[in-house]
Amino acid sequence: MIKLGSVALASTFILAACGSSNSSGKKTANIRESAELATMDQSKVTDVVGFTQLGNTEEGLYRIGKNNKIENAIATNTKVSDGGKTYTFTLRKGVKWSNGDEVTAKDFVYGWQRTVNPKTASQYAYIYSGIKNADKIASGKADYKTLGIKADGKYKLTVNLERPISYFKLLMGFPVFFPQNENAVNKYGSKYGTSASTTVYNGPYRMKGWTGSNLSWELVKNNTYWDKKNVKMDSLNWKVVKDAGTALNMYNSKKLDQTVLSSEQVKQYKSNKDYKKFLNASTFYIEFNQKKDKYFKNAKIREALSLAINRDQFVNKVLGDGSVAATGLTSAGLAKDAKTGKDFAKQVDVKSASEYNLKKAKTLMAEGLKEEGLKSIDFQLMSDDTTGAKQTTEFLQSAWEKIPNVKVSLSNIPFKNRLANSTAGKFDTVVTAWGADFSDPISFLQLFTSDNSQNNGKWSSKEYDNLINAANTTDASNTEKRWDDMVKAEQILLKDQGIAPLYQQGQSMLRRSNIKGIVYNSAGLNFDYKQMDVK
Structure with missing residues (x-):
């Protein structure tokens, strides 16, 4: 997927989009993006922002x-x-x-x-x-x-x-x-x-105006595209607007044609005729840097921090955007067992990985610190610099500091920088996310093999590696065995608290009701604007 941040997906934010028709008769739209564009190189892209642009220009x-x-x-x-x-x-x-x-x-x-x-x-x-x-x-x-x-x-x-x-x-x-x-x-x-000028295009649109660091660019209809007759829009104007309040004001003043809503905005606008809601195949989770901070190798310390998070309270009170509490790594609704029809995420079912139990968290942290010969831990939590990301880190900081002898500082930085720091291992803990590249659990699970470059926290398990390898090789043609391999692998990851699942991303947005034809899929390229039209 994509880093959302991951994406890459990924990413760490899914995009917003929409449209209107201007006085010259040309069809155009002003689209909000909530994070910078890092690259248009297909071999180097990892995040949802880049994949969305590439999926519509290539x-x-x-x-x-x-x-x-x-x-x-x-x-x-x-x-x-x-x-x-x-x-x-x-x-x-x-x-x-x-x-x-x-x-x-x-x-x-x-x-x-x-x-x-x-x-x-x-x-x-x-x-x-x-x-x-x-x-x-x-x-x-x-x-x-x-x-x-x-x-x-x-x-x-x-x-x-x-x-x-x-x-x-x-x-x-x-x-x-x-x-x-x-x-x-x-x-x-x-x-x-x-x-934009150092990239070539063969898709529905061409990019104009992106210098590599600016916060706005344009996708214009590609007149050399083989199927240009089915591309209705003349241009899509992208604007990076990180603050949700600013974006809503721009929507209401018709400077944007779509915007993702914050929790407070959802309460106000959920009855609006322009209101839309999506649940993405993307999971936000916390990685612990086991290479940089050796105490994060202690499973009790990792589990304690996970247990201190009240995920239901977080998604309802802080996010309020349609997101749901994550029970594991693989997003709900992505894939079903061919034999039983049961959702993969429900079949994994490791309750300890996402439950809230502050009392147990305090006990485990005390035990973990004693095992590591420490009296306390003081670490930094890194995330993006958007409104939602800041609210997330503040909630986690408050939750974790309810555990005695735990001190947390925050680092909210631009999306592009957060991706770079994560890849370089320059973090203690980080809120990151992954959006599925395709509708199969392996899109999530292969991230945490020992040698995967996306495994930034460096969690490692030989048994996990062997199961993922079997799913990809010896059991690849056996549907039941492959499925069982993947279920067991995620259970190992979650029981060991290799990550702390946080939430499955939902989006509530306002989109002009006259905009039609945008193709949405929860996995892979989320929004395809090829057939978008303004009626």
């Missing part, structure tokens, strides 16, 4: 339609053979990049190889696992050019897998698997994807 083999429906994009035909291990794609002719180059099979080969190349240092290279030689490339045992992808001429692409991947087609609609233009990457070098 295109791959498929687009993911409503309810996760696979729709042909650059691929016009797909043939699956060898027991689900070979995919042969016939590509659309005449698809153009914004620099005039034709999009061909070699662009996919180049883009995929660039992402898995260790020199690129892509945090998303792990998602290629299962494609022939991807794991060997990641471990330095094979050259990146041996990845199982081959161009057979300009319009035929063959992908070889090491095992059947049940969600493979869903991956093909995710920006990390989109083609890349080698001429553009070579031309701009290290500056590729760092601004």
Whole structure:
């Protein structure tokens, strides 16, 4: 997913969007984003802000339609053979990049190889696992050019897998698997994807006005896009507005066409005709830096901090935006057991990972401190600098300092900086999030294997690693065994309090009622604006 912050997803915030028609007759919209855009490089993006922009300016083999429906994009035909291990794609002719180059099979080969190349240092290279030689490339045992992808001429692409991947087609609609233009990457070098002018586009829109650090940019209709007749909007104007109050004022004065609401705003506007509510496949959680702060290796200390959080009070009183208390890592509603129909998140069911018990928290903290030879702990909690993020950290600070001998300071910094600090391990504890890249629990669970670059807290379990490996390899073709592997793995993570689940993100927003055609999916690319229209 995406870092929301994660995304990356991810992220750490899902976007807002909408529209109107101006006096010239052109269709345009003013869209609020609540965090900075970090990069437009498909090989380096990790967060929901970047994925949303890439998903609407670039295109791959498929687009993911409503309810996760696979729709042909650059691929016009797909043939699956060898027991689900070979995919042969016939590509659309005449698809153009914004620099005039034709999009061909070699662009996919180049883009995929660039992402898995260790020199690129892509945090998303792990998602290629299962494609022939991807794991060997990641471990330095094979050259990146041996990845199982081959161009057979300009319009035929063959992908070889090491095992059947049940969600493979869903991956093909995710920006990390989109083609890349080698001429553009070579031309701009290290500056590729760092601004609108150092990026090329083959999707419904082109980006204008993003310098790499500014807080506004524009997506304009891409007149070289192969399906431009189905793109109704002339432009989408993006504005980063971090303060919810400021954003609401802008909405009411018609400077924004959509805005995400704070809890207090929801109470006031939930009966408004423009009110909309979404529940995303994204989970916010707390990571403990076990490498930097050795006392966070103590499971009792981690569990004590988790037990001190009243999640129901938090989502109802602090957030109040439609979010729900998280019971685990994998978001509710993402996937169901094919045999029983039971939701994965409910099947995991580790109550101790998300319950509230301050008395037990105090006892466990005292025991943990004694085991570590400490009288107290004093650490920092890091998060973003938006209104909601600040309210979150203040709530957690208050909850944790109810435990004797615990002192917490806060660091609320820009989203881009928080991502960088998390990746570099420059934190004690951090509120982060992940949005599912596709509708399968593995999108969440593979984050916490010992060698995953997204595992910023460095929690580690050999048993967990073995179960995730089995789900991806030996049990990949056995639906029941694979499901059981994933259930057991998440139970291990939660019982050991490798993370502290916080909440599953919901969004309450105001969107102009005349805006139609935005495709929403809870996993992967959340908002697709290709068919957006203003009636």
